[in-house]
Amino acid sequence: xxxxxxxxxxxxxxxxxxxxxxxxxxxxxxxxxxxxxxxxxxxxxxxxxxxxxxxxxxxxxxxxxxxxxxxxxxxxxxxxxxxxxxxxxxxxxxxxxxxxxxxxxxxxxxxxxxxxxxxxxxxxxxxxxxxxxxxxxxxxxxxxxxxxxxxxxxxxxxxxxxxxxxxxxxxxxxxxxxxxxxxxxxxxxxxxxxxxxxxxxxxxxxxxxx
Amino acid sequence: xxxxxxxxxxxxxxxxxxxxxxxxxxxxxxxxxxxxxxxxxxxxxxxxxxxxxxxxxxxxxxxxxxxxxxxxxxxxxxxxxxxxxxxxxxxxxxxxxxxxxxxxxxxxxxxxxxxxxxxxxxxxxxxxxxxxxxxxxxxxxxxxxxxxxxxxxxxxxxxxxxxxxxxxxxxxxxxxxxxxxxxxxxxxxxxxxxxxxxxxxxxxxxxxxxxxxxxxxxxxxxxxxxxxxxxxxxxxxxxxxxxxxxxxxxxxxxxxxxxxxxxxxxxxxxxxxxxxxxxxxxxxxxxxxxxxxxxxxxxxxxxxxxxxxxxxxxxxxxxxxxxxxxxxxxxxxxxxxxxxxxxxxxxxxxxxxxxxxxxxxxxxxxxxxxxxxxxxxxxxxxxxxxxxxxxxxxxxxxxxxxxxxxxxxxxxxxxxxxxxxxxxxxxxxxxxxxxxxxxxxxxxxxxxxxxxxxx
Numbered sequence: 158x159x160x161x162x163x164x165x166x167x168x169x170x171x172x173x174x175x176x177x178x179x180x181x182x183x184x185x186x187x188x189x190x191x192x193x194x195x196x197x198x199x200x201x202x203x204x205x206x207x208x209x210x211x212x213x214x215x216x217x218x219x220x221x222x223x224x225x226x227x228x229x230x231x232x233x234x235x236x237x238x239x240x241x242x243x244x245x246x247x248x249x250x251x252x253x254x255x256x257x258x259x260x261x262x263x264x265x266x267x268x269x270x271x272x273x274x275x276x277x278x279x280x281x282x283x284x285x286x287x288x289x290x291x292x293x294x295x296x297x298x299x300x301x302x303x304x305x306x307x308x309x310x311x312x313x314x315x316x317x318x319x320x321x322x323x324x325x326x327x328x329x330x331x332x333x334x335x336x337x338x339x340x341x342x343x344x345x346x347x348x349x350x351x352x353x354x355x356x357x358x359x360x361x362x363x364x365x366x367x
Numbered sequence: 368x369x370x371x372x373x374x375x376x377x378x379x380x381x382x383x384x385x386x387x388x389x390x391x392x393x394x395x396x397x398x399x400x401x402x403x404x405x406x407x408x409x410x411x412x413x414x415x416x417x418x419x420x421x422x423x424x425x426x427x428x429x430x431x432x433x434x435x436x437x438x439x440x441x442x443x444x445x446x447x448x449x450x451x452x453x454x455x456x457x458x459x460x461x462x463x464x465x466x467x468x469x470x471x472x473x474x475x476x477x478x479x480x481x482x483x484x485x486x487x488x489x490x491x492x493x494x495x496x497x498x499x500x501x502x503x504x505x506x507x508x509x510x511x512x513x514x515x516x517x518x519x520x521x522x523x524x525x526x527x528x529x530x531x532x533x534x535x536x537x538x539x540x541x542x543x544x545x546x547x548x549x550x551x552x553x554x555x556x557x558x559x560x561x562x563x564x565x566x567x568x569x570x571x572x573x574x575x576x577x578x579x580x581x582x583x584x585x586x587x588x589x590x591x592x593x594x595x596x597x598x599x600x601x602x603x604x605x606x607x608x609x610x611x612x613x614x615x616x617x618x619x620x621x622x623x624x625x626x627x628x629x630x631x632x633x634x635x636x637x638x639x640x641x642x643x644x645x646x647x648x649x650x651x652x653x654x655x656x657x658x659x660x661x662x663x664x665x666x667x668x669x670x671x672x673x674x675x676x677x678x679x680x681x682x683x684x685x686x687x688x689x690x691x692x693x694x695x696x697x698x699x700x701x702x703x704x705x706x707x708x709x710x711x712x713x714x715x716x717x718x719x720x721x722x723x724x725x726x727x728x729x730x731x732x733x734x735x736x737x738x739x740x741x742x743x744x745x746x747x748x749x750x751x752x753x754x755x756x757x758x759x760x761x762x763x764x765x766x767x768x769x770x771x772x773x774x775x776x777x778x779x780x781x782x783x784x785x786x787x788x789x790x791x792x793x794x795x796x797x798x799x800x801x802x803x804x805x806x807x808x809x810x811x812x813x814x815x816x817x818x819x820x821x822x
Binding site for chain 1: 448449450451535564565566567568571574575578581582585586589633635638639641642645646665666668669670673674691694695696697698699701702704705709713727730731734748750753754755757758759765766767769770771773774777781782785786788789792793796
């Protein structure tokens with residue numbers, strides 16, 4: 158049992174990790190088949206895991222309803238919405254024009270769009286906080302932000318044709334240099350964490366601590 | 368009376384004659400070259416617009432046949448670095464190639480056909496010097512190099528007509544035809560090649576060398592850390608604040624909210640987030656506080672449950688673990704954001720952790736968290752979302768710090784050793800960037816291609 162919980166997953170991680178690493182340098186058909194074979198396994202596992210997700214969702218909300226915790230009404234709505242969608246989907250399918258399709262198009266999509274639209278207000282409030290020039294760094298951020306914003310709208314071109322050029326320069330040079338530095342660091346860190354996982358040095362993801 | 372009639376008739380005849388002569392003079396009003404020889408010199412352009420040419424004899428000479436240039440040599444071979452489904456046609460630039468010249472490549476099962484046309488391209492396209500893909504290591508030193516002119520045409524065949532792929536081990540015959548101004552000329556020789564699969568992609572040799580080098584450096588420093596565990600790691604204030612955040616939540620009697628990001632377990636940033644979750648769970652168990660982990664991915668959910676359970680067990684508090692605190696919400700991006708915002712507004716967690724990869728919902732989550740007054744710690748490698756996290760969170764782990772966090776929190780020499788190796792790789796990259804910048808400034812450009820994967 159200890160072998161299955163500790164050693165076997167590490168061995169599996171090593172074999173699979175090395176196989177996937179070597180595959181990157183082997184252009185043969187076998188290498189391609191191996192990759193698609195593993196991808197198919199992953200799809201099957203994801204399919205099974207959906208059952209866990211549904212059970213978790215229902216269990217979590219039913220517990221809330223049973224214990225009458227604050228806001229349990231939302232859980233009642235979640236459970237009812239879940240059940241009615243399954244029933245409608247099984248009876249009429251989920252194609253456009255069916256009741257489930259109608260609910261998706263006229264309830265779900267508008268709610269999703271509403272949530273996305275709130276981002277505009279959050280950006281305004283976050284920008285207000287970020288642009289308070291209390292330090293020299295914040296002042297530099299404020300100035301760069303203002304130049305980029307004004308340079309990207311028609312009024313910027315009206316004020317000065319050089320504003321948009323300067324805005325592009327900020328985005329393509331200092332900003333890009335910063336981003337590339339981050340990306341380079343991330344790539345090296347990913348190699349390091351991959352080595353740790355493949356060689357079994359990092360095992361926290363297995364849920365067994367160290 | 369008769370005289371009058373005769374006079375009128377004479378006038379009509381004269382009038383008709385005048386009209387006829389006027390019409391005749393209009394028709395022959397076309398500008399003609401003064402001499403036939405001059406017309407020949409001026410060429411056909413001088414006669415453009417003339418409807419009728421009077422007095423000009425047709426050219427006695429015959430129109431010469433169009434000379435279609437052909438390359439001096441053509442080779443057909445197996446496509447290198449592929450899975451055995453391609454052959455490649457190479458030929459030298461023909462003398463007198465112009466934009467009007469077109470090459471057509473046809474493939475047949477035998478030397479006598481039947482032929483299937485697999486591609487046609489103008490003589491100004493398909494250069495080996497611009498190809499790069501599939502070509503071996505030595506090619507880096509030519510590809511795109513300043514001063515190297517296009518001299519060799521290269522055409523890759525991977526499919527027959529109808530998108531039928533070539534078969535490995537089958538011999539295919541190739542015919543090259545050049546066309547100019549409607550005239551066609553076949554290359555006199557029919558060539559053949561057999562596609563074969565390769566077991567090593569030489570175009571990625573540089574990637575392999577660098578990956579092995581970096582991996583070996585990391586392993587070396589891990590081994591060194593085993594001998595000398597006193598490694599210095601720079602302070603990461605965001606991780607020092609983890610204890611502070613958990614302590615604050617315990618004092619306030621409020622829960623801690625931990626998000627693993629929006630990606631699946633296939634993403635390394637999710638794995639890094641789960642590693643940190645293990646450390647956080649252990650400390651939460653020690654402080655006897657409550658940890659809430661809403662998940663977006665079912666597999667991440669099962670792994671997160673196991674990790675938190677192990678964290679509580681390691682801390683000696685398995686009884687405090689509640690599986691219901693790690694639950695699935697939804698896979699939909701904005702529905703997930705809405706649900707998490709709801710949890711924040713109802714439960715008012717004292718500390719929010721946003722680890723892993725995020726998309727547009729990042730700001731919605733963190734702004735809502737900030738409005739509840741929670742201490743917020745974020746860690747992501749999503750460079751587009753970093754500005755939002757920096758703005759709205761108290762501490763942000765930027766890029767690589769997310770991956771270093773697990774090692775930093777554990778303080779284990781072996782894991783810390785890998786950070787040292789990572790830093791050494793970073794030093795190497797920085798040195799190469801400085802050398803590369805200097806070399807490129809002085810016109811030595813091959814170094815750029817050394818770091819480019821061709822496969």
